[in-house]
Amino acid sequence: SLPLGKIFNLCLIPISWIDGEHQWGMSLFAPGTDFKSTVDSIRYLRDCTGEDGELIKQFMTFHIFFHEDHIPVSILRADEVLKESFKCPEIPPYASAKEENMFKNLKHLTYPINVGRNVARDAAITHFVFPSDIELYPSLNCVPMFLEMIARNEGPLLNKKPRVFPLPVFEVKETARVPDNKTELLQMLRTEDAILFHKNICANCHSVPERSKWEKTPQKERMEISVVGKREGSFQHWEPIFIGTNREPYYEERLTWEGKRDKMTQGYQLCVKDYEFHVLSDAFLVHRPGIKLMAAARRPEHEQTTNSLIDKKISRELRILFGYKKGCVI
Known part of the structure; x- marks a missing residue:
């Protein structure tokens, strides 16, 4: 959107x-x-x-x-x-x-980014949906590789728990070329032409479980599940971007891009519902070139409005609707 x-x-x-x-x-x-x-x-x-x-x-x-x-x-x-x-x-x-x-x-x-995400989801005619943002570029062939993995239906895919499939997210220097595949990305991580998305702003919001293992594993010929994680513990503030279906919770439309935390309420619902996060081995997203610094990301007035809305209203609504589970936070 x-x-x-x-x-x-x-x-x-x-x-x-x-x-x-x-x-x-x-x-x-x-x-x-x-x-x-x-x-x-x-x-x-x-x-x-x-x-x-x-x-x-x-x-x-x-x-x-x-x-x-x-x-x-x-x-x-x-x-x-x-x-x-x-x-x-x-x-x-x-x-x-x-x-x-x-x-x-x-x-x-303000930009109602979650309305856009939900509109795109509702309009999808496929079983799997991949809500993302236009400035996040997916690695080439990630969709056919993902569908081929689903067709194999092996390993962690055999369990019956609800799950989604997150992609690690990175950003690159303004002068850098967006990597096409994992081999190119890993080389750019070694030279620090690429870093974890929002590393300078909120590293915990976008780091996947066992990220160091993911970054040390070379590109493979076919997609696999790198690790199965949960949105709890050190990942309780994780805002994953994932492939899922329209069975997953919608994005909270009262939140805006300017106020941040726009995926946190969805993450809370996924945690309470005991979702598994199957991190994909050879797929990733890269933000449009340019590494954002903390100063450029500050929007105090909008952030205060969002924090107040979540803390005083939305969090109470979510606990009434979906209950409470230890370790799940908004």
Whole structure:
């Protein structure tokens, strides 16, 4: 999910990821006047990017959402939009849209990232779903390798406990190339061109169980389960990004990207329900190049609002609805 200002990230995704076999769904936050720019950007990607656009037409769906207080003046149905002719501009609409002039920023709106995640999940037509963020790039071939592993149905997959499949997450230097596979990633970790995601902000939020073992294990020809962990103990604040199904708890839609902790409430539910976390051996995510420092991540006003909402309201609701289990925290 993403706001208009991030849609250019779609063009940074290697088109080989849209491989002609697997469906991609993208939810876009487009309140007020951002709606038209968003629709024009989608049209540009579909109609003005040659062969890449043809793949996007066949294998990618777009789902636009906005708050009821900021409904666009005019909303055409999808079939009406696609019937209209579109003249390809020299500059893509998303490139010419200035951040400071976007409706979201002019109105000082927060980004309801969890609404976007849930919208994309609901729109999925596959059994397995992989809710992620547009600035997190998956390793190549992770989906077919994962499905091949599921088809083998061996080892930890034979138990009947509820489970999800987390991917380790990393970030790379701004000048670095995003690694395609684990071999390239491990080399970049050795040279410190890559580090654990948010290592400088909240290392415990994104470190997987037995991470050192994962980072010492070379790339294999086929996907396996590296380790089975739980969201408890030293991982009680873990915010995993995982492959799962629509049976898993939804993301809490009152939380925002700016306020952080947006996956913590889901993590609590998974912990209380005794979910296992089957960490994948040869799949990972890498954030768009650039290592974030603590100073750049601080948003005190929004963080205070989120902390108050979780601590005074949401945590009580979750305990009433799902109960309490020792070691499970929000």
